[in-house]
Amino acid sequence: MVVGKGKSFLKWLSRWKTEHEAMLDDFKYSLHLLRRSPLSMVGLILISAFVLIAILAPLLTKYDPIEQDLPSRLQPPCWDNPFGRDQLGRDILSRVIYGSRISLRIGITVIAISATTGTVLGVVAGYLGGIIEEIVMRITDMFLAFPSLILAMAISAALGRSLENTVIAIGIVSWPRYARLARGLTLSVKEEQFVEAVRSLGASRKRIIFSHILPQCLPTIIIQATLSMGGIILTAAGLGFIGFGAEPPLPEWGVMISDGRNFIMREWWVSTFPGIAMLFNVLGFNLLGDGLRDVLDPRLRR
Amino acid sequence: MNFRAFVLRRLMLMLIVLFGVVTITFVISHIIPADPIGAILGPRAPDELIEKLRHEWGLDRPLHEQFINYVWNLLHGDLGKSIRTNRPIIRDLMERFPDTIELSTASMIIAVCFGIPLGIVSACRKDKIPDHVSRVFSLFGISLPVFWSGLILLMIFYYRLNWLPSPGPYSTYLRPPPVVTGFISIDSLVAGDVGLFIDHLRHMILPAFVLGFSSMASIARMTRSSMLEVLRQDYIKAARSKGLKERAVVFNHALRNAMIPTVTIIGLNYGSLLEGAVLTETIFAWPGIGSYITGAILYLDFQAVMSTTLLIAFTYSLCNLIVDILYAFLDPRIKYG
Amino acid sequence: MSKEKSLLDIRNLKTYFYTYKGVVKALEGLNLRIGANELLGLVGETGCGKTVTGLSILRLIDSPGKIIGGEIVFGGEDLLKLSENEMSERIRGKMISMIFQEPRSSLNPTYTVGSQISEAIRLHQRVNKREAFERSISILRQTGMPDPERIVKEYPHELSGGMAQRAMIAMALSCDPELLIADEPTSSLDVTIEAQILELIKDLISKFRASVLLITHDLGIVAETCDKVAVMYAGNGIEYGDVRDIFKRHKHPYTEGLLKSVPKLKMRGELYTIEGTVPNLITPPTGCRFHPRCPEARKKCSELKPPDFEVEPGHSVSCFLYLDQEKRE
Numbered sequence: 001m002v003v004g005k006g007k008s009f010l011k012w013l014s015r016w017k018t019e020h021e022a023m024l025d026d027f028k029y030s031l032h033l034l035r036r037s038p039l040s041m042v043g044l045i046l047i048s049a050f051v052l053i054a055i056l057a058p059l060l061t062k063y064d065p066i067e068q069d070l071p072s073r074l075q076p077p078c079w080d081n082p083f084g085r086d087q088l089g090r091d092i093l094s095r096v097i098y099g100s101r102i103s104l105r106i107g108i109t110v111i112a113i114s115a116t117t118g119t120v121l122g123v124v125a126g127y128l129g130g131i132i133e134e135i136v137m138r139i140t141d142m143f144l145a146f147p148s149l150i151l152a153m154a155i156s157a158a159l160g161r162s163l164e165n166t167v168i169a170i171g172i173v174s175w176p177r178y179a180r181l182a183r184g185l186t187l188s189v190k191e192e193q194f195v196e197a198v199r200s201l202g203a204s205r206k207r208i209i210f211s212h213i214l215p216q217c218l219p220t221i222i223i224q225a226t227l228s229m230g231g232i233i234l235t236a237a238g239l240g241f242i243g244f245g246a247e248p249p250l251p252e253w254g255v256m257i258s259d260g261r262n263f264i265m266r267e268w269w270v271s272t273f274p275g276i277a278m279l280f281n282v283l284g285f286n287l288l289g290d291g292l293r294d295v296l297d298p299r300l301r302r
Numbered sequence: 303m304n305f306r307a308f309v310l311r312r313l314m315l316m317l318i319v320l321f322g323v324v325t326i327t328f329v330i331s332h333i334i335p336a337d338p339i340g341a342i343l344g345p346r347a348p349d350e351l352i353e354k355l356r357h358e359w360g361l362d363r364p365l366h367e368q369f370i371n372y373v374w375n376l377l378h379g380d381l382g383k384s385i386r387t388n389r390p391i392i393r394d395l396m397e398r399f400p401d402t403i404e405l406s407t408a409s410m411i412i413a414v415c416f417g418i419p420l421g422i423v424s425a426c427r428k429d430k431i432p433d434h435v436s437r438v439f440s441l442f443g444i445s446l447p448v449f450w451s452g453l454i455l456l457m458i459f460y461y462r463l464n465w466l467p468s469p470g471p472y473s474t475y476l477r478p479p480p481v482v483t484g485f486i487s488i489d490s491l492v493a494g495d496v497g498l499f500i501d502h503l504r505h506m507i508l509p510a511f512v513l514g515f516s517s518m519a520s521i522a523r524m525t526r527s528s529m530l531e532v533l534r535q536d537y538i539k540a541a542r543s544k545g546l547k548e549r550a551v552v553f554n555h556a557l558r559n560a561m562i563p564t565v566t567i568i569g570l571n572y573g574s575l576l577e578g579a580v581l582t583e584t585i586f587a588w589p590g591i592g593s594y595i596t597g598a599i600l601y602l603d604f605q606a607v608m609s610t611t612l613l614i615a616f617t618y619s620l621c622n623l624i625v626d627i628l629y630a631f632l633d634p635r636i637k638y639g
Numbered sequence: 640m641s642k643e644k645s646l647l648d649i650r651n652l653k654t655y656f657y658t659y660k661g662v663v664k665a666l667e668g669l670n671l672r673i674g675a676n677e678l679l680g681l682v683g684e685t686g687c688g689k690t691v692t693g694l695s696i697l698r699l700i701d702s703p704g705k706i707i708g709g710e711i712v713f714g715g716e717d718l719l720k721l722s723e724n725e726m727s728e729r730i731r732g733k734m735i736s737m738i739f740q741e742p743r744s745s746l747n748p749t750y751t752v753g754s755q756i757s758e759a760i761r762l763h764q765r766v767n768k769r770e771a772f773e774r775s776i777s778i779l780r781q782t783g784m785p786d787p788e789r790i791v792k793e794y795p796h797e798l799s800g801g802m803a804q805r806a807m808i809a810m811a812l813s814c815d816p817e818l819l820i821a822d823e824p825t826s827s828l829d830v831t832i833e834a835q836i837l838e839l840i841k842d843l844i845s846k847f848r849a850s851v852l853l854i855t856h857d858l859g860i861v862a863e864t865c866d867k868v869a870v871m872y873a874g875n876g877i878e879y880g881d882v883r884d885i886f887k888r889h890k891h892p893y894t895e896g897l898l899k900s901v902p903k904l905k906m907r908g909e910l911y912t913i914e915g916t917v918p919n920l921i922t923p924p925t926g927c928r929f930h931p932r933c934p935e936a937r938k939k940c941s942e943l944k945p946p947d948f949e950v951e952p953g954h955s956v957s958c959f960l961y962l963d964q965e966k967r968e
Contacts, residue, residue: 032659039437141315142322145622146615147573149580151326154611157599158330234447238581241449242596257450261585264453265461275450282445290441540745543697544759544810545732547724558749634794635748 040291046284054100063091065098066249074267084269086259088249092269095251096277102252103281106167106236111225113171118178119221123213125179126186137183140176148173148231149238156244163246170235174228181224185217227289230282237278253278305637308630316623323615328372331608332365381612382605386598391609395591399613400484401471402583402590406575408506409514414568417518421525421564426552428530436522443519449581452512456585459508469587472502509586513578517571524567528560535559562632569625573618580614646850647673647696647735647818652709654688654695657702661921665691667874667928668709670947673818673850678841680865680882681854682897686917688874689854693820696852697737698726713818733763736811740823742803746795752779753791756810763814778809781846783839801832808839812847819844822854837864858901862886870894873918873928875944880954890956892933927958935960 034040053060063081069089077084083092125136143151148170155169190213198212239245240254248255253274260270363371375381381391424436459466467473471486476498479489490498532538533556541555542548576592583592591610598606630636649671656663665688673679681689694700696711698718711718718730739745746755756775760766766774772791779787782805795803804824811819821840825833841864844851853865861868861882868885870878870893878891889895896913915932918924924931930940939959948961 039434039441138318138322141319142326145319145323145619146326146611147577147618149577150611150614153580153595153599154327154330154607157604157607230445234445237447238449238577241447241581243599254447254449257447257453261453264457268454268457271450271453275447275454278447278450279442279445282447283441286441286445290437536739536741536744537747539694539699540737540739540807541747542699542727543731543737545727545730545762546758547727555747555750559747562749633749635796 034291034295037291037294039287040295043284043287043289043291046280047288050100050281050284051104053097054104057097057101061091061094061097063094065090065094065251074263074270076267077269083273084267086256086270087263087267090249090251092256092273095256096253096274099251099253099256099274099277100281102163102246102250103233103236103278106163106170107229107232109167110170110174110232111229113167114174115178115221115225118175119182119214119217121175122179122182122184123186123217126183127190127213133183136179140179143173143176144180146173149235152235152239153242153244156239161244161247163250163252166236166239166245169239169244170232173235174232177228178221178224181220182217185220186213189213189216223289223292226285226292230285230289233278233282233285305630308636309627312623312626316619319619320616323612323619324373324376325369327608327612327615328369331604332368332372376612381609384598384603384606386601386603386606391606394594394606395610395613397484398589398591398594401486401588402576402579402592404485404487405506405509405513405583405588405590406572406579408510409517409575409578410568410572412510412514413517413521413571416514417521418525418564420518420522422529422552422557424522424526425529425533425560433526436526440519440522440526443516444523446516448512448516448578449585451515452509452582452585455508455512466508467501467505469585470505471588472498472505476501509582509588512582513575516578517575520571520574521564521567525560525564528563529556532556532559562629565628565632566625569621569628572621576614576618644675645672646675646677646713647671647852648710648712649692649696650710650712652692652695652706652711654691654700654704654706656704658921663920664923665704665874665920666695667923668944669871669874669876671869671876672879673852674867675817676844676848676850678844678851678853678864678866680861680868681852681871682856682858682861682868683871684917685856686920687871689856689871690822692871693737693822693852693854696820697731697735698723699737728763732759732811732816733814734816735818735820736814736816737820737822738804738807738811738824740826742800742807742824742827743795743798745807746803748795751792751794752798752806756791756806756813759810759813774813775809778813779806782806782809782812782843783835784809800828801836804828804832804836805839808836808843812843812849815847816849818850818852820852820854823856824853825860826855826857833860840864858897870897873923874920875928875957876947877929877957878955879947880951884951884954888951888954890950890954890961891929891958892935892960893929896932 067090069085071089072085073087073089075081075085075089081091081093083096086092086095121136125133146154152166152169152173155172156165159165159169236245236252237254237257240252240256241258243258245254246252256274257271260267260272260274263270379392381395383389384391384394387394420436420440424433427433456469460468472478479486479493479495479498482489482492486502487499490496490502529552533552538551538555541551546555579588579590579592580595581592582588583590584596587593591613595607595610597603598610649669652666652669652671653664654666656665669688669692671679671681671692681692683689691700691704695706696713696718698706700706706719709719713730714734718726721730746752750758753772753775756778757768757771760771760774761768764771776787776791779790784790784802784805790798790802790806795806798806808824819840824840825836828836837860840851840853843849853860855861865882868878868880868882869876870885870891872893878885878889878894885894886898889898893913896911899911900913902910913932914934918928918931924941926942927933927936927940927945930936933940937959943959945957945959945962947955947957949955950961
């Protein structure tokens with residue numbers, strides 16, 4: 001029976017493959033282009049390293065990231081503490097490693113919230129048009145009139161300092177971009193033939209939006225999400241630096257850099273290493289995002 | 303639609319957006335915090351004091367009344383009073399805003415002067431070594447956290463190498479010039495104090511460079527992609543077929559078209575420069591609105607935070623308006639459309 | 640073989656494009672001749688290499704394309720051996736000019752029409768700005784442009800398709816070239832405007848005593864305008880001759896098929912199509928590239944590429960069917 005099921009699955013698979021041959025061809029070509037771009041590959045490696053480090057954090061660290069050891073405060077880098085210790089004697093290496101978890105959490109949560117709400121709002125606005133579209137677009141304009149960090153700062157200040165509030169603040173700041181993007185995509189997809197065809201078959205508006213238009217927007221939205229990850233990490237760190245973000249003793253990178261700013265001249269390691277970690281992190285996302293964008297740009301493909 | 307109609311329409315749009323900005327700031331400052339008074343006075347304030355202030359500040363009024371009051375005050379230039387400095391916020395901002403503008407403008411000049419040539423070289427030598435180098439360089443630029451690079455560079459160039467002066471707008475033994483415009487650079491020249499002027503510029507080098515670096519990267523990238531797009535066009539081929547040498551093709555034909563979208567990026571970057579100012583002014587002890595707002599946050603000076611946010615949003619919107627109009631002006635298809 | 644001295648003589652031109660999917664052999668040993676004061680039509684289906692030919696002559700092939708072999712003899716010298724500088728200074732815009740399919744996108748949108756024509760003039764002639772400007776107006780007038788003094792100050796997007804094409808023609812002829820390459824100059828224009836532009840081209844080349852290489856897929860245009868015709872298929876020239884030779888006494892099976900595919904007014908029944916599809920130029924057919932679709936194909940056709948056989952004076956075919964015919968002469 002299992003063999004029977006397996007066989008029919010394979011049959012279905014080969015039929016699916018021939019039906020979607022064009023799409024698969026496209027995908028294979030994209031992968032090829034991506035592989036040919038060394039910078040994107042470097043980006044992919046960096047991101048994978050980042051994710052791995054975040055997941056394997058407990059296995060990689062000897063010291064507890066929040067355990068203080070005041071007698072050894074501000075110890076310079078040594079064999080035992082390759083990144084040195086901070087002003088409360090905590091091992092900076094473990095804090096940096098655990099910090100990657102926090103950044104990853106913030107990034108994923110923010111994207112999850114803002115991308116979904118923004119995209120849905122944008123698609124609905126784009127499809128329904130008229131007054132609804134106008135209103136939604138004006139609202140996004142209003143949000144986009146603030147530089148993102150500034151708005152996030154104002155919202156954080158109002159909400160108070162906590163990791164959750166940071167996520168909410170950055171989420172509120174991020175959704176307008178997805179809404180604009182989704183609306184733009186919807187406008188162009190709307191004009192395509194197959195939408196008219198489906199409408200003439202009697203599909204309801206809800207069905208058209210969710211089963212037809214939304215999937216078309218997904219690739220671009222995903223690219224945008226990858227591209228924005230770097231910015232989210234930078235914004236979160238910026239907030240941490242100013243005094244929001246994760247509350248102590250959580251080892252958020254921005255907060256760590258801020259902690260070290262008074263010692264920067266002599267005990268430089270406190271601020272330096274979290275910054276380097278963040279730099280490579282964001283760099284990885286930007287490299288991959290760049291590569292993806294080049295690959296999917298229809299005019300650069302031959 | 304002709305140019306004038308375009309400008310008018312864009313202005314109308316900006317006014318609507320500004321109204322929205324004011325509304326959003328209102329929402330943030332009056333609806334979101336559970337207890338704004340408590341946030342301001344701290345957890346140990348006695349209840350009667352809280353009630354008294356609440357009444358005094360009109361916070362027990364219905365929301366729409368509060369909103370109208372808010373807008374009314376804004377239109378009269380009343381941005382509230384700072385708990386920290388005990389002065390009208392608008393005065394604080396007027397004093398400090400020119401310093402931030404000075405720094406941002408210097409950063410922008412650096413960014414444009416280095417970024418555009420970098421982008422051009424990158425586009426013309428696509429996929430060769432200069433292109434790869436400049437792309438990596440640009441990627442570093444936009445991935446750098448500006449507050450971190452500020453700290454590190456300060457440590458290296460001031461503390462370790464002593465090449466650049468200590469943080470601050472000018473050396474501590476010097477006196478500030480009499481206020482004419484509020485811009486130290488201009489005022490010092492007006493007062494004839496060239497020494498101060500040069501000293502001030504020296505102090506501006508590091509912060510302007512740190513701030514300008516990521517804008518430089520972003521402008522280089524935009525210039526590159528814009529140039530590549532333009533170089534693919536038919537009229538470039540036609541220009542070559544006329545017998546134009548490659549250099550003329552790039553500088554006379556390609557660049558003119560490529561610069562148009564780059565101008566918008568410059569505008570958007572001004573916004574990120576304002577953000578960067580917020581993050582770096584404390585590091586460089588720069589007395590602008592950036593350090594003002596960070597100070598206000600630490601002090602829980604809520605009014606100051608909101609009012610400064612409003613000012614920044616207004617500046618950014620104005621910047622975008624100018625850029626949009628400039629874009630329309632530069633592209634004959636829109637100007638004479 | 641024609642004993643006339645040709646203006647342009649392309650011999651065995653090979654242009655390849657090195658793409659991700661493989662090497663596209665766009666031109667595989669193309670031979671072409673254009674005489675003085677002659678209007679040669681270069682016809683073929685889309686993708687047969689006509690545009691690539693035009694661009695190759697002026698060496699405007701961008702990467703990933705490359706001209707890898709052959710000779711383009713013009714005025715006694717091989718253009719492929721000249722340096723880039725020499726091409727820009729002596730040939731492009733001066734001896735050989737080109738006009739493109741989409742006139743409005745072939746003009747820089749940020750410069751006025753006048754400045755672009757003046758630019759062409761000042762590149763190759765020693766005149767000052769004012770004089771160049773005057774000449775631009777005069778040459779625009781010669782192209783039949785109404786109100787040239789006003790047009791000269793306008794931007795490309797403000798012109799209609801026909802006017803833009805006149806401006807392009809003015810720009811191309813401004814330095815009195817000997818050869819004008821016209822790449823589908825009327826494909827984007829209305830039929831009425833098309834007729835005008837073609838008339839204009841015919842008129843101007845007799846006035847300027849130039850030759851034209853008219854690249855098109857439209858046989859109607861060729862029949863009406865050209866003196867000589869060269870038919871291309873998949874990167875090769877497969878027939879060449881007088882307009883009358885090609886239309887009335889065509890020899891190549893592909894030419895036959897092409898002419899049969901043109902629907903005629905009194906036709907009934909199904910439209911004729913040539914069987915098969917245009918070949919993949921990365922893995923083109925061996926021997927004669929048309930052989931898989933040819934109703935007269937023989938074994939030899941898949942083995943060797945047929946050379947040019949002259950079946951009548953000035954009329955040559957690249958097909959083994961005529962091997963014997965030439966032998967007989």
